[in-house]
Structure formats: structure tokens, C-alpha cells
Amino acid sequence: MVRKTKEDAAITRQRIIDAAREMFLQKGVSRTSLEQIATHASVTRGAVYWHFQNKAELFHAMREEVYLPLIDRMDDTLLGNADESTIDPLGRIRKHLASTIQILDNDQTTRATYEVMMTKCEYVDEFADVLKSILSNCSGLVHKLEQAYAKAQEIGQVGTQLSAAELAMDTHLFFSGLLHMWVKDTEGTLFRDRALQLIDTHINLRKK
Amino acid sequence: MVRKTKEDAAITRQRIIDAAREMFLQKGVSRTSLEQIATHASVTRGAVYWHFQNKAELFHAMREEVYLPLIDRMDDTLLGNADESTIDPLGRIRKHLASTIQILDNDQTTRATYEVMMTKCEYVDEFADVLKSILSNCSGLVHKLEQAYAKAQEIGQVGTQLSAAELAMDTHLFFSGLLHMWVKDTEGTLFRDRALQLIDTHINLRKK
DNA sequence: TATTATATACAAACATGAATGTATGTAAAT
DNA sequence: ATTTACATACATTCATGTTTGTATATAATA
Numbered sequence: 459m460v461r462k463t464k465e466d467a468a469i470t471r472q473r474i475i476d477a478a479r480e481m482f483l484q485k486g487v488s489r490t491s492l493e494q495i496a497t498h499a500s501v502t503r504g505a506v507y508w509h510f511q512n513k514a515e516l517f518h519a520m521r522e523e524v525y526l527p528l529i530d531r532m533d534d535t536l537l538g539n540a541d542e543s544t545i546d547p548l549g550r551i552r553k554h555l556a557s558t559i560q561i562l563d564n565d566q567t568t569r570a571t572y573e574v575m576m577t578k579c580e581y582v583d584e585f586a587d588v589l590k591s592i593l594s595n596c597s598g599l600v601h602k603l604e605q606a607y608a609k610a611q612e613i614g615q616v617g618t619q620l621s622a623a624e625l626a627m628d629t630h631l632f633f634s635g636l637l638h639m640w641v642k643d644t645e646g647t648l649f650r651d652r653a654l655q656l657i658d659t660h661i662n663l664r665k666k
Numbered sequence: 667m668v669r670k671t672k673e674d675a676a677i678t679r680q681r682i683i684d685a686a687r688e689m690f691l692q693k694g695v696s697r698t699s700l701e702q703i704a705t706h707a708s709v710t711r712g713a714v715y716w717h718f719q720n721k722a723e724l725f726h727a728m729r730e731e732v733y734l735p736l737i738d739r740m741d742d743t744l745l746g747n748a749d750e751s752t753i754d755p756l757g758r759i760r761k762h763l764a765s766t767i768q769i770l771d772n773d774q775t776t777r778a779t780y781e782v783m784m785t786k787c788e789y790v791d792e793f794a795d796v797l798k799s800i801l802s803n804c805s806g807l808v809h810k811l812e813q814a815y816a817k818a819q820e821i822g823q824v825g826t827q828l829s830a831a832e833l834a835m836d837t838h839l840f841f842s843g844l845l846h847m848w849v850k851d852t853e854g855t856l857f858r859d860r861a862l863q864l865i866d867t868h869i870n871l872r873k874k
Numbered sequence: 875t876a877t878t879a880t881a882t883a884c885a886a887a888c889a890t891g892a893a894t895g896t897a898t899g900t901a902a903a904t
Numbered sequence: 905a906t907t908t909a910c911a912t913a914c915a916t917t918c919a920t921g922t923t924t925g926t927a928t929a930t931a932a933t934a
Contacts, residue, residue, distance in 0.1 A: 463929065467883060486788030488696030491919055504885050507921080577797060580694030581785040589785060589850055596847070597856070624867045628840060631864065635842030639804070642797055648805070656839065659832045663871060671903070675909060699893055712911045715895080 471509045473499045475523065476567075478516050483570050486578040487517060487585075514584040521575065521588070524568045528558070529595070536602045547609040548616065552661045555633055559653045562640065569641070576641050600630045617666035625664060632660050679717045681707045683731065684775075686724050691778045694786040695725060695793075722792040729783065729796070732776045736766070737803070744810045755817040756824065760869045763841055767861045770848065777849070784849050808838045825874030833872060840868050 462470065477499035481490040492513060496503045510516040535554040542550075562569045581589045603626035610616045616625070636649070636656060643649040649656075670678065685707035689698040700721060704711045718724040743762040750758075770777045789797045811834035818824045824833070844857070844864060851857040857864075 462883060464882090470883080484790070486696070486790035488694070488788055489790065493919075502885050503920090505883075508882090508884060512921085577789045580696055580788055582692070582694035582697065593847075593850060593856060618871060620867060620871060624864075625871075627864060628868050628871065631843035631847065631868075632836060632840045633843065634846055635839035635844075638842055638846060639801075639839065642801060648801060656832075656835060659828060660836055660839075663826060663828060663833075663836065670909065672908090678909080701893075710911050711894090713909075716908090716910055720895085 470501060470505055474501065474506055474509055475516065475520050479520050479567065479570050479574065482574045482578055487513070487574065488580060517585070520571060524571045532599065532602060536606055544609060544613065546615070547606045548661060548665065551603065551606050551629065552657060555657045556654050559640065559657070572641050573644070576638060596630065600626050603629055615666060616664050618664055629660065678709060678713055682709065682714055682717055683724065683728050687728050687775065687778050687782065690728070690782045690786055695721070695782065696788060725793070728779060732779045740807065740810060744814055752817060752821065754823070755814045755821070756869060756873065759811065759814050759837065760865060763865045764862050767848065767865070781849050784846060804838065808834050811837055823874060824872050826872055837868065
């Protein structure tokens, strides 16, 4: 039974991505062979090489599957439409951070992908520009945060002399750290349960 | 010319560690072969296997070379002796964070090691417990920060209702994020020059 | 509509290279 | 005389990329 229909092929492709994610999580990207991925997906390396040029392309496919949705979410949660943006911008920031954590908490796929990206991957050669992509994406997030903080200052929600840009960067660094710790704390004893509370603390620190 | 003196052997060992660090930085831990490390250190794999059991042990040796000094530094910079600790604890925290960044800035070896550990290593199998070590070390740092913040509150240096524990955790997450970004920003355009300023911002946010 | 042609979605086989660990050899320090 | 501090040689395993084979879905044609 070869030559499946287009839908079947799409399913196969997705199963390969799923298998890759699981194997990457178990053994790390480098130590996972395409043979292992294929076996785990109940296909042969032939199928893998048909759908992806090599391991790097497969990695990128896995990454974009969760990366793109998160970016899309950013504008909605963080800024909203023109009317909404003036209502409780500080609360919006809090909500955005909290909902990101909640996605990690609820969605095993997203969580696994983040864990792979943060602790089971070496950013060299073909993977090096992923880091650049992450960094440039950070700039975007900081910019959005800055806008939100600016609104918060306008309506007098913030109780500090610091600029919106400074507040935004501090929040971004805080959240980067939180994400890293949250993901690395696989036992869940140090950060998993306290993340939302830590976000509240961080926001409260700048409330009037 | 074989069988060097003990000092020569120690030198050889150090050169292997240095070579490993440089190769890890270039190609990542997984993609660096012991042969490449040996060649880069102008020895053969025989020498490498003589000094280290395998790549993992070599990695640990590289790591501890910069990891241990940083831990030692913590008590001094952050808490100091009993007399000093009551003088400007907030400034001490700031100084501790700033000096850590400065070490990264000045010491190429430390910087390279951190870059390897954060972006060129997969924490699986033999490397998995390194993460645990990092996490448990974080707990230690947070505890020290908490003590410092408690002092700061005692002498009325802090202008917020939040507890010392909350402030400490927020600072720790901020600094984790900063370290990650700083190290990943190899171009130096986004964080390298602004790190000290970002630390000041973070500290100012909790000043009375 | 039935037939044919072609591209698709893989499986299987092949060829190559590279990394690891170990075992052995050896010259000099102790 | 015996370790020490390596270099050299050997054996094995494993991952990758490519090539070839093939059954079938799908498009083309008549």
C-alpha cells in the first residue's frame, strides 16, 4: 500500500512531525536519528526524506507549528482593537503573560516544543539563525509592551517615573526568565504552580 | 617526546579544555568530535581519553572552571560581612548583578562557556542533571537575594508593599532573562551595551 | 467513460563517512 | 623498575544522503 491520497500524505507528514517532537524531547535533536523518528512514526526514512529535506527542515516545521500561533495571539491579547486598548492596559499585559503560561500548561505539544527549543537543541550551523529569529521577535514583543505601557501611563495606571520603554524591557526580561525557568523546571516544584502569582507580583510592582 | 612532567600534563589538560570550549562554541557540543578537540589542542585522542573519560566529563570540567568561581563570588558581592550587609543592600544587589555582567564582558572564557551552556548544548542523558544543578543553584541565589531585600526593607530602602521573597524572585527572573538575552545577542546590538542600564532600571523600580 | 500516461508517496537497498571506545605500543619521568 | 602521559592502530557501530523500485492516485486523452 503505497501512493496514498493527498490527505493521507498530510497525515503522514503530521505524524512525522509529532514523532520528531517526541524523540527530540527524549534524546535531544542531535542524538535523534531520522531512522528513530521514522520508526516512531511507523514509516521508513523514505517517507521522512520525501516530506523534509533533512533534520533541520523537520525541526523548523515542528517549531513553526507552535511559534506562529503564539505570534498571532500577541496583537490580540496585548493590544486588542483601538477601543479596548485604552481600558486597563496593565491588566492586558498581565493577561497576555498569564495566558501564555496557561497555553504551556494546557498544551503538551507547545510545552514539548518549547522544551526542545530551550534545552534540547544546539544553535549552530543550520540552526544558528533560529536564534536571530527569536531575538528579532523579542524586539517586536518589547515594542508591543512599550505601547501598552504608554497607554497605561496615559490613563495614570502606573506608579513610577520610569519610561514605558524601560518598563517594557524589564517586563520582557522578567518573562524571558520566567519562561526559561518554567520550562526547565520539569519536576514542577519551583515554578509551575507559582508562575501566575509571580506575574501578578511583577505587575503589582508597577501599579499606582 | 612523550611522558611529560606533571606540570606539562596539567598544561596539556588545560589546553584540551580550552580547545573543547572553542570547538563547542563553533560547532556545538554534539557536533564536536574528540578528534577535532584533540587536533585543535595539538594532541591526539589518546591524550583526551587519558585526561577525561569521555566528552561529558570534558564538558563538566569546562563548566566547573567558570561555574565555581561565580558561586564563590556570590556571598561576597551580595551579602558581604555582617557589618557591611546593613549598608545599602539595594546597592549591593545592583553591584552583584552588574559585576556578573562585567565578568561576561571582560572574560572571553566565561562568556564562551556561558554561550555554550545556553545555546550549544543539549541537556539529555549524561547532560540532563546539569539542568538540575542549575535550578538548585538558582534557589540558592534567590535565597541570598531575599536576605538582601529583607535588609533593604529593614532600613527602609524599598518603596513597595511586596515581600522580600517576591522582590527576590522577580529580580532573579529578570536577571535570568537578561543573561539569556545578553549571551544570545552575539552581535551586541540589543543588550550588550545596555545591560548595566537595564539593571539600574530594575533596581530603581523598587527604590523608595 | 474507459484507457493510458505520469507524477506521487512512499519502501528498500546501497554507498559512504565519521565518531566512539578500547587495546596496544612506547619513551621518558620518578 | 615501574608508572605515567600520551600516540597509534583497530574494531564496531551508526547516521546520513542518494538511488532505485513500485503501487497507486490523478490528470490527460480519445
